[in-house]
Amino acid sequence: MRPGDPLSEVLDLVDVRGVISGGSAVSGAWVSPELDMSGALKFMAVVRGGMRVHAAGLSGPVELTAGDVAVLNHRDRVVLESITPRGLPRRVIDEVDVDDDVVALFGSAQDADDIMVGGHVDLNPAGHALLAPVLPPVAHVRASAPAATGVRRILDRLFEELLAERVGSSFAIRQYGQLFVLELLRAYMHQTDLPPGWLRVSIDEQLRPTLALMHGEPARRPSVDELARAASMSRTSFAERFRAVAGMPPVAYMSRWRMLHAQRALRDSDIGVGALASHLGYASESAFSTAFKREIGESPLRFRQRQRRAIAGRHSSGGGSA
Structure with missing residues (x-):
């Protein structure tokens, strides 16, 4: 660790891990079932296309396009939908578990209109107490933000590993999940006026x-x-x-x-x-x-x-x- 790197020191102590746990690759007009994400910090990254995120407590939907990421801070009643004209009928999609067949899913749907990768930020209890209070209900990290270039780079490498099915892919996906959370925090800290707390003091x-x-x-x-x-x-x-x-x-x-x-x-x-x-x-x-x-x-x-x-x-x- 580089001496005098407060963010790294805190992240080590609270055992931050990014866990890739799901994804979807779909075309046309679609909508997810209502999801309960109240028990964890979840993130959703758009690899291609886009989606709208509806969550309890928000004044309106958050719209994500390619390269964007949303971090949901203990939200319940979350619904995702395609960015298509609202009058079109939408078919309901299910979540896909990475541990089952997400690689096969992505491999067979590389031409899909909308491709998303999801996961959660795994923290020890001390980490939850530090991180949750300084994040909004939905933190939107935009691909267009100058500080978000690292997010897009890691997202592309992560998706490449999901598709390649190479030897060691599971290990690589875990490591990219870790780096993905770090880049998310870096981008969020530099595009937002942070409230007082450990994130703000660390930079x-x-x-x-x-x-x-x-x-x-x-x-x-x-x-x-x-x-x-x-x-x-x-x-x-x-x-x-x-x-x-x-x-x-x-x-x-x-x-x-x-x-x-x-x-x-x-x-x-x-x-x-x-x-x-x-x-x-x-x-x-x-x-x-x-x-x-x-x-x-x-x-x-x-x-x-x-x-x-x-x-x-x-x-x-x-x-x-x-």
């Missing part, structure tokens, strides 16, 4: 030196004066700017950052709670447990047990999180 050039101090050693607690000096700002100006960009004071941000490390360690390793408390700079296991419960809502041990049960449940069912 703020003036605050980058302070994030390097905050992220570098979770056990270290640099003072606000030290952070202000790193940003070449006065203490007051720094505190005001950081709060306006991050949506919280610097001390609260550092506490949140330590808790992200704690959640990942409790979920993915066998480190003891006392050792973890020391690693994160807490004076005692009790002080860490109190801070963790205040921030997360349950004790470290209960959090670990619940996460392990959830992981075991997903593995036993043969699937990932949606």
Whole structure:
């Protein structure tokens, strides 16, 4: 990882993964059944043609054309339809599961009017808490935006893999799904006025030196004066700017950052709670447990047990999180 790359550091901690999970290749006038996407962050990318996205809570449909992507933020009652004159009768299409026969579907329908690829953004609970609040109900990333060239490039390579059926295609599709989400975030951040939060602070050039101090050693607690000096700002100006960009004071941000490390360690390793408390700079296991419960809502041990049960449940069912 490039030193001082706050976005990469956060994405690593919240385990962001892009999972390609469906698609359609159809011609003529069509409409989907009503879809419930309230349980996850879903994305839909148009490879060819276009479609309209209707979702509960929107003032009107979002129209996507080739290269456009929509990220649906926990939406229910979603309906997709072709961009054709509204008076034409529309046939109902079904979703297609990538794990079944989406490659064969695309391979046999390369000349279809409308080709779409869909999937979801897989995150751990901390990631959902960070990402969902800063995204609108439907985030529309337009292919025409200067920052979206990477989205189109990855989308083309992804579709090429879906069609080629080459050795290693499944692995390549997973990797392109990962890069696709990164390019989506990059494009979205540069075409939109972001609300205060971790996405906005992670791309703020003036605050980058302070994030390097905050992220570098979770056990270290640099003072606000030290952070202000790193940003070449006065203490007051720094505190005001950081709060306006991050949506919280610097001390609260550092506490949140330590808790992200704690959640990942409790979920993915066998480190003891006392050792973890020391690693994160807490004076005692009790002080860490109190801070963790205040921030997360349950004790470290209960959090670990619940996460392990959830992981075991997903593995036993043969699937990932949606």
